[in-house]
Amino acid sequence: xxxxxxxxxxxxREGDSSVIxxxxxxxxxxxxxxxxxxxxxxxxxxxxIFSNMDMKQDQRLTVLLNKKDKHLSLRIADTQTGDSAIYxxxxxxxxxxxxxxxxxxxxxxxx
Amino acid sequence: DAGVTQSPTHLIKTRGQQVxxxxxxxxxxxxxxxYQQVLGQGPQFIFQYYEKEERGRGNFPDRFSARQxxxxxxxxxxxxxxxxxxxLYLCASSPDRGPNYGYTFGSGTRLTVV
Numbered sequence: 604x605x606x607x608x609x610x611x612x613x614x615x616r617e618g619d620s621s622v623i624x625x626x627x628x629x630x631x632x633x634x635x636x637x638x639x640x641x642x643x644x645x646x647x648x649x650x651x652i653f654s655n656m657d658m659k660q661d662q663r664l665t666v667l668l669n670k671k672d673k674h675l676s677l678r679i680a681d682t683q684t685g686d687s688a689i690y691x692x693x694x695x696x697x698x699x700x701x702x703x704x705x706x707x708x709x710x711x712x713x714x
Numbered sequence: 715d716a717g718v719t720q721s722p723t724h725l726i727k728t729r730g731q732q733v734x735x736x737x738x739x740x741x742x743x744x745x746x747x748x749y750q751q752v753l754g755q756g757p758q759f760i761f762q763y764y765e766k767e768e769r770g771r772g773n774f775p776d777r778f779s780a781r782q783x784x785x786x787x788x789x790x791x792x793x794x795x796x797x798x799x800x801x802l803y804l805c806a807s808s809p810d811r812g813p814n815y816g817y818t819f820g821s822g823t824r825l826t827v828v
Contacts, residue, residue: 607756636816645718645804646757646819691756695816700747700770702817704756 607705609692614711621679623708625692628673632697637666637677640689640707649677649690679710687712716740718807718820726826727795735790735823739807745769746788747817748780749804757804763788764810792825800827 606628615621627635633654638646652659652666652675659666665678679686689707719738727733739746745764749757759772763782777793786807792799802824806817 634816638816638819645821646806648816648818651816693756693816700745700762700764701759701772702747702749702757703759706754706756 607692607694607703609690609705609708611706612709612711614713615682616713617682617684619682621677621682621686621710621712623677623679623690623692623710625675625677625705626673627675627692627694629694629696629703634695634697635666635668635675636691636693636695636702637664638691638693638704640691642688646691682710682712684712684714686710718805718818720803720805720820720823722823723821724824724826726828728828729795729797731795732791732793733795733825735792735803735805735825737788737790737805737807737820739786739788739805740818743807743809743818744786745808745810746782746786747806747808748788748790749806749819750774751802751804751822752798753801760790795827797827800825 609625636651637649663680667676691707692705693702695702721736747762748760751757761780762770766782780790782788802822804822805820808817
Protein backbone atom coordinates (compact mmCIF):
# COMPACT_ATOMS: atom_id res chain seq x y z
CA UNK A 604 0.00 0.00 0.00
CA UNK A 605 0.91 3.62 -0.26
CA UNK A 606 2.96 5.30 2.45
CA UNK A 607 4.04 8.93 2.52
CA UNK A 608 6.60 10.25 4.98
CA UNK A 609 7.65 13.78 5.87
CA UNK A 610 9.78 15.47 8.48
CA UNK A 611 7.68 17.08 11.17
CA UNK A 612 9.11 20.56 11.53
CA UNK A 613 11.09 23.20 9.62
CA UNK A 614 12.11 26.66 10.78
CA UNK A 615 13.42 29.32 8.38
CA ARG A 616 14.08 33.05 8.45
CA GLU A 617 11.87 35.39 6.45
CA GLY A 618 13.35 35.93 2.99
CA ASP A 619 15.22 32.61 2.94
CA SER A 620 14.20 29.60 0.87
CA SER A 621 12.34 26.71 2.48
CA VAL A 622 12.70 23.14 1.31
CA ILE A 623 10.17 20.58 2.52
CA UNK A 624 10.91 16.95 1.76
CA UNK A 625 8.73 13.89 1.31
CA UNK A 626 9.20 10.23 0.37
CA UNK A 627 6.54 7.96 -1.07
CA UNK A 628 6.38 4.26 -1.71
CA UNK A 629 3.90 3.55 -4.48
CA UNK A 630 5.68 2.19 -7.53
CA UNK A 631 2.98 2.69 -10.16
CA UNK A 632 2.17 5.85 -12.09
CA UNK A 633 1.09 8.33 -9.50
CA UNK A 634 0.10 11.94 -8.97
CA UNK A 635 1.91 13.79 -6.21
CA UNK A 636 0.43 16.82 -4.49
CA UNK A 637 1.43 19.53 -2.06
CA UNK A 638 -1.30 20.95 0.16
CA UNK A 639 -1.11 23.81 2.68
CA UNK A 640 -3.17 23.92 5.87
CA UNK A 641 -3.39 27.02 8.02
CA UNK A 642 -4.66 26.80 11.63
CA UNK A 643 -8.35 25.97 11.81
CA UNK A 644 -8.68 25.75 8.04
CA UNK A 645 -9.09 23.09 5.39
CA UNK A 646 -6.51 22.05 2.84
CA UNK A 647 -5.39 24.33 0.01
CA UNK A 648 -3.91 22.65 -3.05
CA UNK A 649 -0.62 24.37 -3.91
CA UNK A 650 0.66 22.32 -6.83
CA UNK A 651 0.87 18.82 -8.24
CA ILE A 652 3.20 16.77 -10.42
CA PHE A 653 2.83 13.49 -12.26
CA SER A 654 5.44 10.81 -11.66
CA ASN A 655 6.81 11.05 -15.23
CA MET A 656 7.96 14.64 -14.61
CA ASP A 657 11.16 15.82 -12.93
CA MET A 658 10.31 19.38 -12.01
CA LYS A 659 7.49 21.88 -11.93
CA GLN A 660 7.72 25.58 -11.15
CA ASP A 661 4.87 27.90 -10.25
CA GLN A 662 5.85 31.40 -9.13
CA ARG A 663 7.66 31.00 -5.78
CA LEU A 664 7.06 27.25 -5.68
CA THR A 665 9.36 24.64 -7.22
CA VAL A 666 8.63 20.93 -7.03
CA LEU A 667 11.46 18.45 -7.65
CA LEU A 668 10.88 14.74 -8.12
CA ASN A 669 13.54 12.04 -7.87
CA LYS A 670 11.73 9.01 -9.26
CA LYS A 671 14.55 6.59 -8.49
CA ASP A 672 14.53 7.43 -4.79
CA LYS A 673 10.79 8.25 -4.69
CA HIS A 674 11.71 11.58 -3.16
CA LEU A 675 9.64 14.73 -3.61
CA SER A 676 10.54 18.23 -2.45
CA LEU A 677 8.78 21.58 -2.32
CA ARG A 678 10.94 24.69 -2.43
CA ILE A 679 9.41 28.01 -1.43
CA ALA A 680 11.51 30.96 -2.54
CA ASP A 681 11.61 34.19 -0.51
CA THR A 682 9.62 32.66 2.34
CA GLN A 683 7.18 35.05 4.02
CA THR A 684 5.49 34.96 7.43
CA GLY A 685 2.24 34.18 5.61
CA ASP A 686 3.80 30.90 4.49
CA SER A 687 3.74 29.65 8.07
CA ALA A 688 1.46 26.61 7.99
CA ILE A 689 1.47 22.83 7.82
CA TYR A 690 2.42 21.41 4.43
CA UNK A 691 1.17 18.00 3.38
CA UNK A 692 2.65 15.81 0.71
CA UNK A 693 0.12 13.42 -0.82
CA UNK A 694 -0.06 10.83 -3.56
CA UNK A 695 -2.80 9.28 -5.66
CA UNK A 696 -1.96 6.34 -7.92
CA UNK A 697 -3.33 6.79 -11.42
CA UNK A 698 -6.75 5.19 -11.77
CA UNK A 699 -7.47 5.27 -8.06
CA UNK A 700 -9.52 7.72 -6.04
CA UNK A 701 -7.86 7.47 -2.64
CA UNK A 702 -5.33 10.17 -1.80
CA UNK A 703 -2.74 9.18 0.80
CA UNK A 704 -1.36 12.05 2.87
CA UNK A 705 1.82 12.35 4.86
CA UNK A 706 1.77 13.50 8.47
CA UNK A 707 2.57 17.07 7.48
CA UNK A 708 5.55 19.40 7.97
CA UNK A 709 5.01 22.43 10.16
CA UNK A 710 6.82 25.40 8.64
CA UNK A 711 7.71 28.21 11.03
CA UNK A 712 8.90 31.46 9.47
CA UNK A 713 10.90 33.69 11.78
CA UNK A 714 10.62 37.43 11.06
CA ASP B 715 -18.56 30.78 -7.00
CA ALA B 716 -18.91 29.17 -3.62
CA GLY B 717 -16.30 26.62 -2.73
CA VAL B 718 -16.93 23.36 -0.95
CA THR B 719 -19.22 24.10 1.99
CA GLN B 720 -19.54 21.93 5.07
CA SER B 721 -21.93 22.09 7.99
CA PRO B 722 -21.87 22.37 10.86
CA THR B 723 -18.44 23.87 11.47
CA HIS B 724 -18.21 22.54 15.01
CA LEU B 725 -20.21 20.15 17.11
CA ILE B 726 -19.93 18.25 20.36
CA LYS B 727 -21.46 14.82 20.84
CA THR B 728 -21.54 12.25 23.62
CA ARG B 729 -20.13 8.74 23.32
CA GLY B 730 -22.68 6.38 21.80
CA GLN B 731 -24.58 9.08 19.94
CA GLN B 732 -24.96 9.38 16.18
CA VAL B 733 -23.86 12.32 14.03
CA UNK B 734 -24.56 13.52 10.49
CA UNK B 735 -22.17 15.83 8.67
CA UNK B 736 -23.10 17.62 5.45
CA UNK B 737 -21.18 18.72 2.39
CA UNK B 738 -22.09 20.72 -0.70
CA UNK B 739 -19.58 20.38 -3.53
CA UNK B 740 -18.56 23.10 -5.92
CA UNK B 741 -21.27 23.68 -8.51
CA UNK B 742 -20.79 21.25 -11.37
CA UNK B 743 -18.67 18.82 -9.36
CA UNK B 744 -20.06 15.32 -9.29
CA UNK B 745 -17.57 13.64 -6.96
CA UNK B 746 -17.42 14.00 -3.19
CA UNK B 747 -14.82 12.42 -0.93
CA UNK B 748 -14.67 12.35 2.86
CA TYR B 749 -11.50 12.41 4.96
CA GLN B 750 -10.87 12.20 8.70
CA GLN B 751 -8.01 14.26 10.14
CA VAL B 752 -7.06 13.47 13.71
CA LEU B 753 -5.08 16.19 15.47
CA GLY B 754 -1.42 16.08 14.50
CA GLN B 755 -1.91 13.70 11.58
CA GLY B 756 -2.61 13.84 7.89
CA PRO B 757 -6.12 13.27 6.53
CA GLN B 758 -7.25 9.65 6.14
CA PHE B 759 -9.55 8.60 3.29
CA ILE B 760 -13.02 7.44 4.35
CA PHE B 761 -15.23 7.38 1.22
CA GLN B 762 -15.59 8.62 -2.30
CA TYR B 763 -18.94 9.03 -4.05
CA TYR B 764 -19.34 9.73 -7.71
CA GLU B 765 -22.67 10.02 -9.50
CA LYS B 766 -24.42 8.95 -6.30
CA GLU B 767 -22.56 5.65 -6.04
CA GLU B 768 -19.79 4.64 -3.66
CA ARG B 769 -16.56 4.40 -5.64
CA GLY B 770 -14.03 3.92 -2.88
CA ARG B 771 -13.87 3.11 0.81
CA GLY B 772 -11.02 3.48 3.27
CA ASN B 773 -10.20 1.35 6.28
CA PHE B 774 -13.00 2.54 8.56
CA PRO B 775 -15.55 0.47 10.51
CA ASP B 776 -19.14 -0.02 9.40
CA ARG B 777 -20.20 2.65 11.90
CA PHE B 778 -19.21 5.09 9.17
CA SER B 779 -21.59 5.46 6.23
CA ALA B 780 -22.31 8.06 3.61
CA ARG B 781 -24.58 8.87 0.73
CA GLN B 782 -24.77 11.29 -2.14
CA UNK B 783 -27.94 13.01 -3.26
CA UNK B 784 -29.19 13.83 -6.78
CA UNK B 785 -27.86 17.38 -6.40
CA UNK B 786 -24.41 15.83 -5.60
CA UNK B 787 -24.38 17.02 -2.00
CA UNK B 788 -23.37 14.39 0.51
CA UNK B 789 -23.84 13.31 4.10
CA UNK B 790 -21.45 11.39 6.31
CA UNK B 791 -23.02 9.46 9.18
CA UNK B 792 -21.18 8.04 12.15
CA UNK B 793 -23.03 5.78 14.58
CA UNK B 794 -22.13 4.74 18.13
CA UNK B 795 -19.56 7.50 18.50
CA UNK B 796 -16.28 6.74 20.25
CA UNK B 797 -13.86 9.20 21.82
CA UNK B 798 -11.43 8.32 19.02
CA UNK B 799 -13.85 9.67 16.43
CA UNK B 800 -12.97 13.19 17.59
CA UNK B 801 -11.38 14.78 14.54
CA LEU B 802 -11.70 17.29 11.73
CA TYR B 803 -13.86 15.79 8.98
CA LEU B 804 -13.02 17.14 5.56
CA CYS B 805 -15.07 16.97 2.42
CA ALA B 806 -13.44 17.28 -1.00
CA SER B 807 -15.05 17.67 -4.39
CA SER B 808 -13.95 17.24 -7.97
CA PRO B 809 -15.62 17.32 -11.38
CA ASP B 810 -14.99 13.63 -11.95
CA ARG B 811 -13.66 10.55 -10.21
CA GLY B 812 -9.97 11.27 -10.23
CA PRO B 813 -8.81 14.68 -11.40
CA ASN B 814 -5.15 15.05 -12.20
CA TYR B 815 -5.04 18.39 -10.49
CA GLY B 816 -6.32 17.19 -7.13
CA TYR B 817 -9.36 17.79 -5.05
CA THR B 818 -10.81 21.00 -3.59
CA PHE B 819 -11.34 20.71 0.13
CA GLY B 820 -13.84 22.40 2.39
CA SER B 821 -12.90 23.93 5.75
CA GLY B 822 -14.14 20.90 7.60
CA THR B 823 -16.38 20.00 10.52
CA ARG B 824 -14.65 19.77 13.89
CA LEU B 825 -16.28 16.90 15.83
CA THR B 826 -15.58 16.51 19.53
CA VAL B 827 -16.83 13.38 21.28
CA VAL B 828 -17.01 13.59 25.09
